[in-house]
Amino acid sequence: MSKADYPYPEDEFDAISPDAPTGVHRAPRSAWSRWWPFVVVLVVVPALAYGAVAYLSRTGDLPVVGGPTQGQDAPAEPDDEMVDEDAGEEDPAVGEGEATPDAEPTTPAAAPVLTTPVAVLNGARVGGLAGRVADELEAAGFTAVTPDNATGTLPAQSVVYMASEDLRPTAELVATTVGVPTVEVNPAQAGSGIKVLLVTDPDA
Incomplete structure (x- = not known):
């Protein structure tokens, strides 16, 4: 709307003071009003950040870079006493089956020699006793068995005589086969x- 089309008469409010600004007008800004936001950013914000870091460092709440996250416990350090005790214990599986230094090697038992000469003497006055016992020895594997009758002084009980101690495995097998419990070393007899x-008859 132009001033010519304004329908109302002019009054005291329409009078314009020569000192009043006309149109859109702003007062010139000072240098401080232009720079103070930058000062706040450059000075105040770093100061607040430093204060926050210092406070968290004193309280222990400062997060550690690369450390355990919240809710996770740091790995426990091994106990020195437990390590020493474990080091002193030996695994029972280690060395199992190994012979100790003090253990003596076992000597295998000597085997009976079935080719050893064996004489069977009948002093019981039972007909055919020596031959029957000789057959039992041959059936057990002996290869040099001779039956005969006994002469001279007889012992109180049946005996298996052997010439030396090294013949004991063979003599014991003979005694077990014929059923005579007594075995003696007697070179004069054997x-x-x-x-x-x-x-006597062992089978009687």
């Missing part, structure tokens, strides 16, 4: 081998 002197 000669160079083994002698079975029967004064």
Whole structure:
């Protein structure tokens, strides 16, 4: 709307003071009003950040870079006493089956020699006793068995004589086969081998 089309008469409010600004007008700004936001950003914000870091450092709430996250516990350090005790214990599986230095090697038992000469003497006055016992020894594997009759003084019980101690495994097998419990070392009676002197029938 132009001033010519204004329908109302002019009054005291329409009078314009020569000192009043005309149109859109702003007062000139000072240099401080232009720079103070930058001063706040450059000075106040770093100061607040430093104060926050210092406070968190004193309270222990400052997060550690690369450390455990919240809710996770740091790995526990191994206990020195537990490490020493474990180091002193030996695994029972280690060395199992190994012979100790003090253990003596076991010597295998000597096997009976079935080719050893064995004489079977009948002193029981039972017909065919020596031959029957000789057959039992041959059936057990002996290969040099001789049956015969006994002469001279007879012992109180049947005996298996052997010429030396090294013939004991063979003499014990003979005694077990014929059923005579007594085994003696007697070179005079046994000669160079083994002698079975029967004064009773072992099967009777």
